[in-house]
Amino acid sequence: MNNILFSIIVPIYNVESYLQKTIESTLLQNIIHSEYEIILVNDGSTDGSLNICEKYEREYSNIILINKENQGVSTARNVGIERAKGQYLMFLDGDDLLEENILLKLKEAIERKKCDMLLCNYRRIINNDLTNVAELGYQYPERLIKNFDINDFLCWAYDNKMNYSWYVWRNIYSRSFILDNNLFFESQIGRGEDFDWLFSCWMIKANIEVANISITLYRERIVATEMNNHTSLKQYMDSFFIVNKWFSIIDSNKFENLSPKTIWVLKQLLANYFISVSAHIYSMKRPDRKDALKYFNKLKFVCKYTNRKYYRVLNNILAFDNIYLILLNFIYVNSRTIIIKKKLKDAKVNNKTLSKPI
Structure with a gap:
């Protein structure tokens, strides 16, 4: 019997400076390792990322390493989806962090809500400073928490366009929902893949719930990424x-x-x-x-x-x-x-x- 509740899919490409902390964050959880798996998809890294992945795979039974040629983040995520065995899928970029002890909260939330998608939140690490973590400037309104409606949600998210970000790693997804609806990433897309994939989710009639739970610490290197x-x-x-x-x-x-x-x-x-x-x-x-x-x-x-x-x-x-x-x-x-x-x-x-x- 499969007892794996969560599959955390981590696409990796040349992130050796951040990868150890990323993997450690997935291990700092308060559910037993047999209840979740960490799928590291090394997408043809040319730095020391593969060595780091191999080290952790040897040490932890719930870490699976997939080593493949470089084809981009979309293909790496698709490979992870195909390999995953968990009831729910999560995505985590190779330079971000999973919130400490968050999986128990998520476990309790999905046991209550029994949904296809659980829309959550994240916090921002400002300019790569782990002591400078900013809260988001909004929370999901109570009406969406009590009675989710996709039309109400999309209009609300649009009205909050300065704050709401279309990232796949801010939510969790039922694996059966993804597989039954063939929700794989467009492999040829190298930019905007999250935006495109989430559009596919909104078009499908699904059981969606929301929770004001931050699950990811996102490294926002403001000056480096936006000024250039x-x-x-x-x-x-x-x-x-x-x-x-x-x-x-x-x-x-x-x-x-x-x-x-x-x-x-x-x-x-x-x-x-x-x-x-x-x-x-x-x-x-x-x-x-x-x-x-x-x-x-x-x-x-x-x-x-x-x-x-x-x-x-x-x-x-x-x-x-x-x-x-x-x-x-x-x-x-x-x-x-x-x-x-x-x-x-x-x-x-x-x-x-x-x-x-x-």
Whole structure:
């Protein structure tokens, strides 16, 4: 009989500086090791990550190591899903941490709720400082906890767009729900794979519950990741694929579980996502920029769905001339700078020291 309750899937690629702490965090739990497994998927790392994985696999019976050629995080997660035996699946990036002693809380929550998906929360490690952990600026409202409705949730999440982040590792998922609905990640996508995969989940009628439980400590390297937030042509192509795919699916299908208002919200989410990525076109190298502009023009109609007034005004005035993207890039870069400064300021005000060093 399979007694494994949780499978924690950890895709790994060149994260030797963080990996030991990541694995240790999965072991600092208050349920017995036979109730959960840790699946380390080494995605062709070229640093010392594989050696670290092998060491822990030898020492702990609930750690499984899968060593494969580099094919990206989506394929690594899919391999983990196929190998998993737990009733519920969790995802954890190779540089993040699982909250200490969180599995018992999750066990109690899913025993009460018996759901396909349990939507949870996470906390942020600011600029790689483990003593500087910021709480999220929101909690799930009581009405969603008492009586979850997918339409209410998606509209609420959209209204909280400055705070709600579309990460797969912030939730837990029934393995049978994933397998029965063939919910695997698009293997060719290297950017936006979480956004794409969660869209697939929302389209399926499922038993979803929420809990104000933080399960992950996310390393947010604000300055490094956002000040130098450039987009390659391949990344832009991935975003183009996602937006084009979901607009086509939404326009060609009727979803029993989604209201017309929610469909409109999903289109706004896609439009805002496409605009935010397109804002980086003029930071690309010239040959890539030319190709990216061709793809932008194929999907420029989606921008009319945005609720961001500055982008909508530019859209109406400039009619998608290249000047539109130049000004869009200027607005986006400056708005991100303001947001980054605010995040750093908030982190100093709201930082909390971990009860135990990790």
